[in-house]
Amino acid sequence: MDFELTEEQELLRQEVRRFAEERIAPGTRERDREHRFPAEVVAEMSELGLLGMLVGEEHGGGGADPLTYCLAVEEIARICPSIAVTMSVTNSVCCWPIARFGSPQLQREVLPELASGAALGGFCLTEPGSGSDAAAMRSTARRQGDGWVLDGEKAWITNAGVGKWFVVLAKSDPAAGHRGITAFVVAAEWPGFRVGAAEEKVGLRASRTAAVSLEGLEVPDAFRLGEVGQGFRIALATLDHSRLGIAAQAVGIHQRALELAVDYAKERIQFGVPIAEHQAVRFTLARIATELAAARALTRQAALASESARDAGRLASQAKAYASEAANRAVWDALQIHGGNGYCEDYEIARLYRDVRVTTIYEGTSEMQRLVIARHLLAS
Ligand SMILES: Cc1cc2nc3c(=O)[nH]c(=O)nc-3n(C[C@H](O)[C@H](O)[C@H](O)COP(=O)(O)OP(=O)(O)OC[C@H]3O[C@@H](n4cnc5c(N)ncnc54)[C@H](O)[C@@H]3O)c2cc1C
Incomplete structure (x- = not known):
């Protein structure tokens, strides 16, 4: 498989890198410390077309291929993983399923606003009692006249409180298990869509995550996404695709960890020499770099295969599981190279x-990715 970037992809990568370094990097530390969502940066990203990359040009989007999209997410994550997840969620778990499964009328209604970045999107699948076992959700969708009424509790919803359009999964036929789940697109401003307080997260503090209550939320049938009972299939297909974005986010973080570790190892003097002269430190740097190359290659392979290959889902799960775990190891090791300084918020590695x-938890934990991978292996 050829991982050579086209000239266009390379130009976009460079443009996004420049934007991230010049417009995102200043203020990253303050936003993290203040748990502040950077509306002003997100507005600039919409001007660059980064929020509607996966929407077709007919709706005002960029019509980017999955690899180009991954390159952009990686470059943003290298500087600010919080903004990368904001971007990844609106693109890949909101725009993508609507572009893929929405009726022409629904697409006309919501995609131009999402594609332009005038509105951010999100995805409401997880509930307090159902995460990995998403089909155990308890939210319901009940027929009422020409439309539907949604009730239930959703948890951990990225972009809740800052986004407008949300893909929501609910049980239209609770007796039918995962075949009784239907997907809808709802606006946060509709009565009955209530956003809870922002979660105080360990990290990604400049992204917004909150619970959402659905309280007698009335949804016209025109805002149903796909067929009745097709919701679980839509959710799985969406996650198969969106995992590429999380893999790319992990690669971006991994890249930055390597840069920070190399710089620090060259500067810090111990025993009369830069610590980079000590073999144990060199071996660690070599391992971080090698795993980065592997994670990036796997992510690009999965991106290139995502719209054609029979085993696109397996490759996306492999990329997500490997890249997220490799990035965690890399950041751990890079912090170790920083010694005590790494344990201080003055240093970016902290x-x-x-x-x-x-990254090993959301959009399916590593354990769930391994179950997907094994299922593919055993089915062939
Ligand atoms: C910052 C953040 C943002 C998020 N954004 C969104 C969002 O926008 N929309 C959304 O819908 N959700 C979102 N989520 C939810 C996320 O997708 C879930 O947290 C994730 O799927 C795991 O579910 P859970 O937390 O309920 O863990 P659980 O499912 O309770 O899992 C707990 C542990 O048990 C393991 N486990 C569970 N079942 C098995 C099994 N069969 N075999 C082996 N191990 C198993 C898991 O791997 C995990 O280690 C977000 C979460 C976070 C933290």
């Missing part, structure tokens, strides 16, 4: 240590 942790 924030990355908090930010990277969740």
Whole structure:
């Protein structure tokens, strides 16, 4: 498989890197410390077209291929993983399923606003009692006249409180198990969509995450996404695709951890020489770099295969599980190279240590990825 970037992809990568370094990097530390969502930076990202990359040009989006999208997420995550998840969620778990499964009318209604970045999107699947076992959700969708009424509790919803359009999964036929789940698109401003207090997270503090209550939320049938009972399939397909974004986020964090570790190892003097002269430190740097190359290659392979290959889901799970775990190891090791300084918020590696942790958890834990991978292996 050819991982050579096209000229266009390389130009975009460079443009996003420049934007991240010039416009995102200043203020990253303060936003993290204040748990502040950077609305002003997100507005600039919309001007660059980064919030509607996966929407077709006919709706005002960028029509980017999955690899180009991953390159952009990686470059943003290298500087600010919080902003990378804001971007990844609106693109890949909101825009993508609507572009893929929405009726032409629904697409016309919501995609231009999402694609332009005038509105952010989100995805309401997880509930207090159902995470990995998403089909055990208890939220319900009841028929009422021409439309639906949604009730239930959703948990851990990224962009809740700052986003407008949300893909929501609920049981339209609770007796039918996962075949009784239907997907809808709802606006946060509709009566009955209530956002709870922002979670005080370990990391990604400049991204917004909150619980959402659905309280008699009335949804016109035109805002149903896909067929009745097709919701679980839509959710799984969405996650298969969106995991690429999380893998790319992990690669971006990993890249930054390597840069910080190399710089620090060259500067810090112990026993009369830079610590980079000590073989144990060199071996650690070599391992971080090698795992970075492997994680990036796996992510690019999964991105290139994502819209065609039969085993796109397996590759996305492999990329997500490997890249997120490798990034966690890399940040751990890079912090170790920083010694006591790494344990202090004055050093960027301390924030990355908090930010990277969740990558093995959200959009399916590593354990769930391994179950997906094994299922593919055993089915063939
Ligand atoms: C910052 C953040 C943002 C998030 N954003 C969103 C969002 O926008 N939308 C959304 O819907 N959700 C979101 N989530 C939820 C996230 O997807 C879930 O946290 C994740 O799927 C895990 O579910 P859980 O937390 O309920 O853990 P659980 O499912 O309770 O799992 C707990 C542990 O048990 C393990 N486990 C469970 N079942 C098995 C099994 N069968 N075999 C082996 N091990 C198993 C898990 O791997 C894990 O280690 C977010 C979470 C976080 C932390």
